[in-house]
Amino acid sequence: MSDSNRPALNDEQWEELLGQVGRHFNEVTLSRGYQYFKQQFVESLRITAEERVVQAKVTGTETYQVVLNLNRFASSTCTCPVRSNCKHLAAVIMELADRLGYPASQVVNARMYQKRVQTAAPAQSVLQQLPQLDVAGWHAFWEEATSFVKPAYDPGKYTEMLRHQLQRLSPRSIPFTAIDWLYYELHQHLFVLRKLKELDAQGHAGHYTGFALQRMYEDVQHTLRQQSAAFNLTLSTERLTQTLRYMRQQIAEEPGLRMRDYGLYMALWKALIASRPEAGGWVSQELDELEQLPGESLSFPLQALKAFHYLQQSKIEEAWAALEASDSFTQAPASLFLPFLNHLSASRNWKALVDWLSRMRPQFQHLRGQEFQVYMAFWKEAAVHRPEVEEPMLDFLRGMLPLSAPFIENWLYEQHRxxxxxxxxxxxxxxxxxxxxxxxxxxxxxxxxxxxxxxxxxxxxxxxxxxxxxxxxxxxxxxxxxxxxxxxxxxxxxxxxxxxxxxxxxxxxxxxxxxxxxxxxx
CATH class of the missing domain: 1.25.40 (Serine Threonine Protein Phosphatase 5, Tetratricopeptide repeat)
Structure with missing residues (x-):
């Protein structure tokens, strides 16, 4: 399609092109051009990337040659009697958009798009009020300000369009404190993540959306790790409280047992809270929030969250009871349980660790691969610190043969048994x-x-x-x-x-x- 690997349009140039279309075409012409585009009348489309000139042939009643100049839009021409700003040129613009991953529907609605962009630019007075809003207010503000950004077939493009608009809503003139800026930018990532989840729930673009969604989860976790030291909890108690509330709500709304938002909550906890001296107070606050919810209304991920916080307080039986309280307990992914085992190991509570390892046998006994190896490593660690565990451990693992054979062999060999x-x-x-x-x-x-x-x-x-x-x-x-x-x-x-x-x-x-x-x- 192109003489160069360099794309003919970036997101900023795409918006500029939509502006040109909105100014030069009427709605009737755009509608007729859309019919030509849908009927695949545009042929031989070729782009000269250096000059950013598009040449194409449009068939129909007759065949016409179209030249679209992206640098000097007004000089674009067609060999039809209208000569410029015709349905043939409109069809070529839509074909170009489609090939580059932009929605052709935005070209059809370019005039309306321009009006929305103009009205979407918030007044300075509105931006000045953002520091007084809570994080729920930020999300509501972004929801309205990005309402004109429609889902695209390419979730990557959709993500970039959302991010671009959010950047426009983040001028440095907003009177945020340094810590508020960190939370504002973190929640922008969380907002884009939520929009991608909505796209995924609607079934747009299939596995492409799933891939983009997974990348977004990884990006947010990377951001948390990179900036964890900058989050001063003393200066941001209310913002962190609001953020944890937002994350719990996302966990509650996530369907099934995907546990992705649960994992993101755990990443946030590890990055911002776990190693801080005041972590105990946050554990108590989170448990208070969770215990106020009716037990029967808690999804399994929220029950798991409650169990996690009980463990932080060394309430071992309460933690296990919280896990078992959900009907989905037996279907929970084995990976969920590894942080619990890791906590018991780190706290050197070997008796509780052995008890939990025994109780979790159904979740691990049919697994293969890394998760099973980690599970077995916890058994080994418990036996090293509590020799009396060795025989019960081996009896237990013999019941899992042949899956447990490699672990048993290695253990016996290391012990010269x-x-x-x-x-x-x-x-x-x-x-x-x-x-x-x-x-x-x-x-x-x-x-x-x-x-x-x-x-x-x-x-x-x-x-x-x-x-x-x-x-x-x-x-x-x-x-x-x-x-x-x-x-x-x-x-x-x-x-x-x-x-x-x-x-x-x-x-x-x-x-x-x-x-x-x-x-x-x-």
Missing amino acids: WKPWLEIQLWLGRDPLQYRVSVLQPIEKEAPELLVPYYHQGIEFYVSQKNRQNYKLAVKLLKRLFKIYKKLKRIDRWEGFLDGFLERHNRLRALHEEIKKGKLAE
Whole structure:
């Protein structure tokens, strides 16, 4: 479409183009142009990016050549009898807009758009009143001031259009304090996020909106992390109270168990409150707010929020009861529970940690991947600090086999619990040769007798495959087995085993040849 990768229009130039259309075209011409655009009469559209000149062919009753000059709009021409500001030129502008991701409908309504832009510019007196408004007032102000920004197919464009308008509403002449500016800008991000959620709820642009929404959540969390040190809680008690109230409302309104707004609340809490000396007072205030709400009306995310704050006050049973109070508890995502476990671990409450790990088994027992690994790591940490937890932990995890096998194996190996470790290898039919020699060396040194049945199982498996390559592997294990019998000073048992082994497999000539090559028999 273009001679260059550089876009022919940015957001500011798009608004300027709409202004030109509003001034030069009447509504009848724009309506007729829209019909030409919808019927795909615009062909061969080409942009010369340097001069910002658009050339196109428009078919219909006849075919006409259109030249749209974006730098000098008034010089744009068409070969039709009207020559300029015609329906053909209007159709080309709409086609250009559509290809660049801008809504063609705004071109059709350009005159109305211009009126809205003019009326949307707030008077200076209104801007001067913003410091006296609470954050709910800011959101209401932005809602009205951006009402003319209509959802676009491209959620990225929609986001940029919203941000552009919000920038116009943020002149530095507003008499905000430095801390109020931080909250004003934070809530502008939250406002755009809310508009994208509304777009997502309406089903616009499918997964494109979902992607833009996820990016917006990440952007807000990044902003919180970057600016956390600048938020002085002593100077902003009321603004923070209003912000927490706003976040709780967003959590209450989020459908299902997506928990995205819950996660954003937790990010805000961690960035602005968690590590501050006055955090305890904020916990009490939040619990007071949550406890005033009727229990049956609380969604699961709000119940989880209540549980989180109970934990901050070391009210362990109250926290668990708050989680279980919701019918959606059993469907809650496992990731929700990790911050609770992390808090119990950080507070070194090992008894409560083990209790919660046991209770959360249904949420984790069918998972794979990172969340399950983190869950298992909490078990391990509890067992390290409370040795009496080890056996109950292993019994518990055996009930989750085979999913928990890697964790159990690692734990037993680290603790030099060779017997149960080898029992798992035998149960899973693991090949001894899959391990490096260095893995089994500690067992050969400390408890060589435990390796005897493990090696016997491996040898029988390789022989059962009945091919020379596996016979070679069987001989390799036979040599290891011989060293163990020798170390145990039980050569007589080795000789008895080998004689019986050769007799049982006397028809496997290739096996006998490999045994002779290995110098295990004459």
